[in-house]
Amino acid sequence: MDSNQTLVGxxxxxxxxxxxxAVRALRELADRLEVLQVRRARTxxxxxxxxxxxxxVSKQAAHKKHGKA
Structure with a gap:
């Protein structure tokens, strides 16, 4: 069983x-993946x-959260 399945369980x-x-760890993982994918999308x-x-989310919310990164 991989670590993500373990976290979900x-x-x-x-x-x-x-x-x-586990919820905290999943939230942190989701946040890191969001940053990665937003950067990729902008690229x-x-x-x-x-x-x-x-x-x-709204355009403003996305830009406020990720616009300075």
């Missing part, structure tokens, strides 16, 4: 301590509007 498990730690010429639509 822990997040859905019966132990709240393990579950909450490929995507507009903030396209990025925002893919993330399900």
């Amino acid at each position: 822990a997040a859905a498990g019966d132990d709240p301590r393990q579950g909450l730690r 490929l010429g995507w507009s903030w509007e396209q990025i925002a639509a893919a993330l399900g």
